[in-house]
Amino acid sequence: MGLENATKIMNYVTEAGKEYICVMQVHCDIEKDLLKSIIEKFKGKIYQRPPVRSSVKRRLRFRTVNEIELLETYNRMALLRISSExxxxxxxxxxxxxxxxxxGAHMRELRRIRSGIFTEKNLVTLQEVSEALYMWKSCKDEEDLRKILIPMEMAFCGIPKIVIDDNAVDAIAYGASVMIPGIVAFQNFKKGDLVGILTLKGEAVAVGIALVDSKNLSSLEKGEAIKPKRVLIQKDLYPRSWK
Known part of the structure; x- marks a missing residue:
């Protein structure tokens, strides 16, 4: 869940890689070694047509399964761990x-244990949120709330990032592209990649699409580097140095 400007990047979090624990029920008795060999066939790029009951069109498409592991079996039940796009x-x-x-086989249970960089360790219950909010509103005690809320910059951990000069921040807040002279530091990225834009203090400015490869930045002196897609920072928070 995102609050205020953090709602603008929630879509990128949900588009990150996922990891699941899945219970599959097989409709016949099967040897564990055979089941394991069948399961491993689904690792890598696979064809997949969405189920009949789904929210998307049932078109054949490619999907990538990064990891699939048979954890244990019990009678006709199989416990799987699957990491995928x-x-x-x-x-x-x-x-x-x-x-x-x-x-034949079907899924009995499913639990998502990771979305992007966020895992089950980051989860809190709605009851905990409610209690923390009560303590803050009624007792002016924000300790529990601070344990629950995390900076939106955490969502940048799964994508390459660049750091820009303070003089460039306000222009980007108004929608300008990131120009090469305004870049102070950067991680490796390719043209077309989604890139996080940060201030020197580590504040999230925007997310944008790379217009060049990072390996070319050192040899370029001017031009556009990143086209902002969603601006996260408040306008006029940094001094205006543009006309």
Whole structure:
């Protein structure tokens, strides 16, 4: 959940890689070694058509499964850990695995344990949020609330970043592109990559699309480097140095 300007980057968080714990029920008795070999066939790029009950069109598409692991089995139940790109249907993997096994299978349970850089360790319950909010409003005690709220800059951990000079911040707040002379430091990125833009203090300025490769920045003296896609910083927070 995002608050205020952080809502602007929640879409990028949901588009990051996912990791799941999945319970699959096989419709026949099967040896563990055979089941493991079938499951491992789903690692890498796979074809996948969304299930009948889904929120998207049922078009055949590519999806990448980064990791798939058979953790344990019990009778006809199999516990799987799957790491994949967003938009991959775990229940379809279970269904397709059942087809390869020859007897069918379906997903019984699913739990997401990671979205981007955020894992179950970052989770808090709505009850904890409610109690922390009560303590802040009624008792002026913000200790619990500070434990729950995290800076939106944390969402930048999964993408390459650049640091810009303070004189360039306000221009970008008004929608200007990041010009090469205004870049102070940068991580490696390629043309077309999503890039996080930070101030010298580490404040989130915007997220944008790279117009050049980072390896070319050192040899360039002028021109556009990043085209902002979503501006996060408040206008006129930094001194205006543009006309």
């Amino acid at each position: 967003p938009g991959t249907y775990m229940r379809k993997i279970c269904h397709d695995a059942g087809i390869l096994l020859g007897c």
